[in-house]
Amino acid sequence: MRRALSRGDDVRSIREVAWTSGFTSASHANRSFREAFGMTPGEFRQCIVVAGAGPARDASPKASFKRWFVEVR
DSSP, X not given: OHHHXXXXXXXXXXXXXXXXXXXXXXXXXXXXXXXXXXXXXXXXXXXXXXXXXXXXXXXXXXXXXXXXXXXXX
């Protein structure tokens, strides 16, 4: 699921990504993803956008941590 969410060109919903990744529900995928990576799939996807060539970068500490997390993965 993380690999699919890392793709900037993947426009599927998180529910679709969860389903194709083998989860039976989006809520189960969210809980499992948060336990494994410390953030929800939506937050992770947003990190990818922020860390990429997006128009604006958030300078908050939370955003900085998320960018760092994406870079070290």
